[in-house]
Amino acid sequence: AQTLAETGAPPERICLEITESALMHDLEHSIQVLRSLRDLGVGIAVDDFGTGYSSLSYLKRLPASVLKIDGSFIAGLGRDERDRAIVESVVNLASTLHQSAVAEGVETRTQVDVLTEMGCPMAQGYYFGRPVDASEIDRYSSAVDITPTEPIGLVEAHERTR
DSSP: OHHHHHHOOOGGGOEEEEEHHHHHTTHHHHHHHHHHHHHHTOEEEEEEETSSOOOHHHHTTSOOSEEEEOHHHHTTTTTOHHHHHHHHHHHHHHHHTTOEEEEOOOOSHHHHHHHHHTTOOEEOSTTTOOOOOGGGHHHHHHHSOOSOSSOOOHHHHHHHHO
16 A cells, blocks of 8 residues: 555556465465455456465455466367366356456467457467566567557457567
């Protein structure tokens, strides 16, 4: 709250990512802290969803706004029907819980096509671009339109960043 007040950063533009395993060290305390952050307007993303403790009972208690689907499931899209079933289930679960799903580790056009087909709203990975050093952020963000004014598909987002 203090940092938001000092910087004037809009809380809705901030999303804290936390791994499932980090949440589990002290679940009750984690839930309390995350609810406080959510009440400030900060988004909460559960990172690496599906690889750790993935209990539906704790998922319903967490004030998460985003489920980040682990790249180990994304890797098999287009080749492994089990990975497709898991990813599609998480995308549908997130939607039903009024959360967003983000596919991590997207590296191929096939993965993008499958994710688009199943309605996954967001993705990240080398297909879209390599990580950018902090010293390059200003140059990169001024050269690329990263804030579209209308919803776009995953492939369109990639084309805009080329």
